[in-house]
Amino acid sequence: MDIDTTLSPVLPGKILFPNSEHYDTSNNSYFTLFENDLRPAAIAQPTKNAEVHTLLKILKPLAEKHQIQVAVRGTGHTPIAGSANTADGVTIDLRGLKGIRLSEDKSLVEIGVGETWGSVYEELEKHGLTTAGGRVGRVGVGGLVLGGGLSLYSTRRGFACDSVTEFEVVLASGEVVRASQDENAGLWRALKGGLNNFGIVTSFKMRTFASGDIWGGIAYYMPDTFGDLVKATVDFVDNESDEDTHIMSSAGYGFGHQVVTCCMYQTKGVENAASLQRFTSLPSQIKEHGSLRSSTHIDFCNELSKFTKDGVRSFYATLTIRPDVSLMLAVHQAWQGTLDSLKDAEGFIFSLGFFPLTKALLQNSQDAGGNAIDIDPNDGPLLIVLINPTWDSPSDDERIYAGVESLLGKCRAIASAKELLHRYIFTNYAYFKDDVFRGYSDSSLAVLRKTSKEFDSHGFFQNVVSGGFKLCTSG
16 A cells, blocks of 8 residues: 555645654654654644544555554653554654633633643643643643543542543544533543543543642652651551642662652642641651742643653553552562662663552542542552653663563562552553553443444454553453
């Protein structure tokens, strides 16, 4: 098949081919080098949903006959090779689908999937508003919402996807539909955490609310404070009732040194609120490096953006546990052992994070209409554990993947032995070999499969579109 003669006439000027500057710029702009290394035969760059419709009408029959592979890219923050790019096929790049539009009463914002959370917050702040989207400003909006996502406001408002009131979706047939609680409700719920198994989301609407100053930032501590931080974190998730607080507790290694951190936020702007004093009063705080202050939502999300950059060798792995001090210390000890075996890798950076899913977060998620994730609030509180290596040399790829995969297995075994391992796998951080849908409830998984048959009867997005975690392979 001649892709040039097939696609160029219907999207003139919006199809990029190898050996051109624009192609190279686009293809080298993913978060990880693993995605950059894939070289599609063409990159399609639609700027409106009608063009996505046209692309699917042309590519679907060809892909189903195995004449072409298709991948769909949002802003490209997934670290997994092949999740948002394809070798020798056609990558549909959605970054041109821009737009941030407030409803007349300003209670909702419609967001094009080509935006980042930073661009959304920047526009909303002009109106004294914000929304419960991603915590890192440079991350794209679409993939985070389809995976569930967490927000600085999650304790009160649930997962980021729980603030979505409507999706605009291009189905495999090319039909453009709306999905909300009142229209195509099954699809609406499935897209909230169901990933790229149902269609191409081109825009979505989210609830807005007044934005005021937030108090918080990042506190740094000496490495020997980790045990105290773990105790404070468990106390927070077990006992804290302030739904306007959000924390992330971590241990990290980089540039030959270890450090312990806590990112903390009181979203009503209460300075050193009682809910956070268990963290601000910890010993061995390195105050000259800390950033605790009063500031705006966009400022804090831009601060977190500085900890990542594009074009790196990096990936995520995760598990979910019930909060327990001895378990968290055992996980940290296993992480230390892996660190000792890998820290001689060139440019090696390694982090271990604990991110709360409080009972309030899970209850507020359910009260917002539910989602594909379907965690019973009675399962809470929980902690998402994030393992994240970054390094420089391809010669270290094999041993770092093997080391972290072994660590992930050890952590799950430790948690399972203590009967503290939860089924959920946070999809935004999932390791590429994980079966994330086995972490969803049986009833939710059955509904997702039913919804897929209703809206994508031939399984185009599961069997033909590459990348991501697929319903059809779960179990």
